[in-house]
Amino acid sequence: MDLTREPHRSIRDAADNIREYNHRTINGPEAFYGEHPINTAPPAIGEAVGALYVLFERLPQAVDQTAAAVRHVEEQQAIRMANGDDPGEAVSRLLRSLIDARQSMLLAQTHLRSAVQVSSNMAGHWLDDDQLEEAR
Template sequence: MDLTRDPHRSIRDAADNIREYNHRTINGPEVFYGEHQLINHAPPAIGEAVGALYVLFERLPQAVDQTAAAVRHVEEQHAIRMANGDETDEAVSRLLRSLIDARQSMLVAQTHLRSAVQVSSKMAGHWLDDEIEDADTNV
């Protein structure tokens, strides 16, 4: 963790990491098969991804809160002007309202992801012996 970077850089890097995940997974679930390309590795790997999404959404509301606090502080110092000529007070009010709404949506997403984690954390692939037994019984 580099605590010397500009704060927005951390958010941009997180977005880039999500973009990387999206690119890795866009062509199908085989990326979850692991190093040896075994489908049995996919269920727990997918569960890990669901858990990571939950952690991401667990941390986002704090990031929104702290960004909103920065906006309020800068506004209190009368350090904001709107380049498009809009009234600063009205624009800041809209910005803060949008951040509050986004935070609420994140909390809803957290609830759904928590439910997903409860299921996905118990997923596992079949043991190789299970596959052999299944194949033997299908004869």
């Protein structure tokens, strides 16, 4: 964790990591296959679901802290709108949008929690060595 970077860089790096995941998995479930796909894919998918939950668990705090920064800068009267809009009105719209986004994240978190409850129990079949050789 590098706490010396500009705050937006952390979020952009997280977005890049999600993009990497999307590219790895775009062509199908093979990205989740290990040496023995029958055994490793189900728990690997479960791990991905759990990681998505953790991501959405952390996003509301990021939105809250960003909104707090917006409010602080507004209190300092340090905002000028390049398009000529009234800063107060623009900040109100921005904060409303962040609140709405946060609510959506909390809803997604609820659904992902349910998904984790199911996926955390997913496992591959127990196969003996001969069956594993045939599955390759």
